[in-house]
Structure formats: C-alpha cells, structure tokens
Amino acid sequence: MPKILILFYSRTGNTEKMAKAVAEGASTVQGIEVELVYHAPPETLSYYDAILVGAPTYHHDLTIDIKRLFEEAAEKGIKLEGKIGAAFGSYGWSGEAPRLVLEIMKSKFEMNVSEPQLLVKYTPDQAALEKCRELGKRVAERLIHTA
Numbered sequence: 001m002p003k004i005l006i007l008f009y010s011r012t013g014n015t016e017k018m019a020k021a022v023a024e025g026a027s028t029v030q031g032i033e034v035e036l037v038y039h040a041p042p043e044t045l046s047y048y049d050a051i052l053v054g055a056p057t058y059h060h061d062l063t064i065d066i067k068r069l070f071e072e073a074a075e076k077g078i079k080l081e082g083k084i085g086a087a088f089g090s091y092g093w094s095g096e097a098p099r100l101v102l103e104i105m106k107s108k109f110e111m112n113v114s115e116p117q118l119l120v121k122y123t124p125d126q127a128a129l130e131k132c133r134e135l136g137k138r139v140a141e142r143l144i145h146t147a
C-alpha cells in the first residue's frame with residue numbers, strides 16, 4: 001500500500017493545524033497509509049512514497065529540526081530519488097521555509113516535488129484548512145495513480 005509521511009514542526013500550533021488537515025485530506029483517499037509525525041529519524045524516510053513537510057518560518061529560515069533531518073539523511077546516504085515531495089507552513093511576513101524545503105528535496109534528494117508550496121499567514125482559517133486538505137488529497141490521489 002502506498003505510504004505518505006506528513007512530518008511537521010510547529011512552535012505555536014499553526015503549522016500543526018495545517019498538518020492535521022493535510023493528513024485528513026490524504027486519509028479520504030482509499031488504499032493509502034498516512035502517518036502524521038512531529039519527529040522522524042532520517043532512516044525512516046525511505047520507507048514512504050511521499051513526504052510532506054510542514055515547516056513554519058522562523059528568522060527567514062527553516063527550524064533546526066527540519067534542517068538537521070535533511071542534513072542527517074544526506075550524510076547517511078538515504079535515497080529519496082523519485083519520491084513525491086511537498087511542503088507547507090504557517091508564516092508571519094516572509095514565509096521562506098516551505099520553499100527551502102522544496103529546494104532541498106529537489107536539489108539534494110532529486111525528489112519529484114509538487115509545487116508551489118502552501119503558505120498560510122499565522123493561524124489557518126477554514127478556507128486555509130480546506131486548501132491543506134486538498135493538498136493531502138491531491139498527493140494521495142497522485143500516489144494511487146502512479147502505484
């Protein structure tokens with residue numbers, strides 16, 4: 001069964017709300033295993049067919065956990081080539097983090113990224129949560145069709 005990992009970091013809960021909605025959307029598609037986690041050891045990444053990362057922007061950058069995850073995965077030679085990747089996150093004014101995630105996925109890991117990133121200013125409202133659900137559903141449907 002195709003597997004989706006939704007991995008997020010969130011300090012004040014906004015990206016967490018987005019991540020939960022992405023997982024809800026992905027779970028509406030039959031025949032997909034969806035896992036929502038706050039932390040994943042780098043070795044586990046290769047187990048999934050799609051990796052969706054929820055990354056809030058702090059100081060115009062990714063938070064250290066997400067940076068470290070990708071750095072460790074690269075050091076350990078974890079192969080993610082061809083897997084589907086997507087990124088989303090809450091932000092306040094500049095919102096660089098999800099784009100940085102997509103860059104790493106593309107350039108370092110040769111993943112097949114779904115663009116553009118999904119950005120939500122501060123706390124997601126109902127319309128933003130719906131966009132998150134759509135993102136999860138879209139990736140899940142893409143996996144079903146390529147499985």
Ligand SMILES: Cc1cc2nc3c(=O)[nH]c(=O)nc-3n(C[C@H](O)[C@H](O)[C@H](O)COP(=O)(O)O)c2cc1C
Nearest residue numbers: 010011012013014015056059060091092093094095
């Ligand atoms: C110390 C600090 C630094 C921040 N730096 C940025 C920034 O550089 N760019 C930006 O768009 N938002 C910035 N923000 C706003 C956060 O991205 C925003 O509050 C977001 O909703 C946090 O998501 P989270 O609740 O998932 O942690 C910053 C917030 C704090 C508290």
